[in-house]
Amino acid sequence: MVEKEVTERYEKLKKTVNHHRYLYYVLDNPQISDSAYDTLIHEIIEIEEKYPELVTPNSPTQRVGDVPLKEFKKIKHQVPQWSFDDIFDYEDLKKWEEKVLRMAEKENVADKSLSYCCELKIDGLKVILTYKKGQLVSAATRGDGEIGEDVTQNIRTIQSVPTELTEPMDLIAVGEIWLNKKELARINSEREKTGEQLFANTRNAAAGTIRQLDSKITASRKLDTFIYDIDYLVGGELPDSQEGELELLSKLGFKVNQDRKVCKNIEEIQKVYESWIKRKDRQDFGIDGLVIKVNSRQVQEALGYTAKSPRWGVAYKFPAEQVTTVVEDIVLQVGRTGVITPVAQLRPVLVAGSTVSRATLHNEDEIKRLDVRIGDTVILQKAGDVIPDIVEVVTSLRTGKEKPYQFPEFVSACGGDGRIERVPGQVAYRCVDKNSFAAQERKFYYFVSKKCFNMDGLGPKIIDALLENNLITDYADIFTLKRGDLLALPRFAEKSVDNILESVAKARKVTLARFIASLSIPQIGEETARDLSDKIGSIEKIRNMTEEELQSIEGVGPISSREIVEWFKDKKNIKTLDRLLAQVEIEKGEQNSKGGKLSGMSFVLTGTMEKYSRDEAKDIIRGLGGDVNESVSKNTTYVVAGENAGSKLEKAEKLGVKVLTESQFLDLVKV
């Protein structure tokens, strides 16, 4: 039994330390010296060493985990993590507001005087913090919005994240993790000394730091946070506005960015936006725009969500950073289906946090539209902050030596005589010979990829080696690779070869949809392949169908059906197909169109089931011929509601759609 004085002292010490942590890291207003703070921490450590039973995971001494993790566990979000749609200018803003007003009118909430809460959009990574009875229990990355990664151990090391709230409520709070510019410079100068790669920007550094399995490394880099949203709250009152949420978050002990403004109309928003464009670079953290939210919670709820994003908010992005660089060359790339894409080779240039040395020019028409010539200086930006995009040519810098680009009539990478043709009805050119080496290479990459045969460990380089050594010329060859042949290649030793052979063997069984996709029929990707598989059910039927018959299938239009028929007319393709069919086993997985007991039914899943993950449940439904959709409509047959079902359940009730519990669902799909 620990003496009463000790526990009292211990609790007081913890409280004091936490208070000063808050003053220092959250309010940025320290009231005692670092050394005094350290002394307090030290006393806590001493007590804990003597009385280990006192230690809780949220003690200030436990911020750094001493055992590195093996891996990050997946965490399913209790509340789906949406992201806002982007807008880029005042026009977009106006359109968005009109939509909001129209919707509000329809939902009879328009009489509330509408206002908008404008916050900074911090350039970092999203984090979802879960508290039970006021104690931090988990922290997750966003992931795909449904499932993220458990990074609790790393988040604990961030001093501005409270491990205990000021009130014992159940809460899910959402915010952004970021790294300040000075800290990036410090980390990079250390990495320079040790010869490590430097981080390209604060966001990448923050992302890299969060993905460390060893939280000691995370702790050594001073990450920071801004928390901006409450997703869930029990044990307290949810404020009726976004601004109120921010205030509550502050009160609970979170670090909240104080630069927010409630605007009454979009003119005011625009003013805030323009003033931040001028000021954004002066901050310690990266800002990539404003987030505009309808302030009233009641109106937010009335507006609801589209399939993709909340209707009640948008991300108003700052204009993309533009730089100039020189087009050193224009080269042609041959894709999987023989389509030729011109790509500008650029003098490498740093833009929006990464070095860009190439940008797609899409097609001949785009080259003409831009009138881009080799040697031209061009303005470059990243579309949606991701994909490099040439905006325009700086014609005033022309010297006259620039070479206009002539789209060639022959492309050597197309193999054979190199002839190319314009695809009827499209802007793209493609190789007449659809099996050129370049196209073949791409097809093989795709064939083994996750979307198709999903052969683990067969990346592009391995495929290249196999192609170059003529070990594969046809898809079927992958399945008949010989151990000895592989071992003869450089960098292929026992272990690698065994792994390759094993993953090939494992991949022999495929679903029909994956099989169809793997053929690289032009226009037939993952989606259409699934439609074909669901509605037709066998490769033998597909190969004998006419264009008209194919077109009657939902999701297959005149262009795709033409491509399909043409593909199956080609003798080479047929030979490839038959050889491949002899090697693989297409999983029957219950035939869908007629045999499937769920055919014609449409399902929406919500909440968590005990027995199956969402993906497994989807596979089961599709396997039985049913459709799975993301949002509930009057065409939905059943909504399957697991634990913690959310808004989809409410919507189902509103529309009178039948709702199944997990056990009812299991009964229905039982074979």
Place this chain on the structure above:
DNA sequence: CTACCTCGAGCTCA
């Protein structure tokens, strides 16, 4: 698209 982390494997040299 680019940057980052982590892992397994092969190669190289002590």
Place this chain on the structure above:
DNA sequence: CTCGAGGTAG
């Protein structure tokens, strides 16, 4: 140590 693959993030 280096390379390739695979995964994650924005």
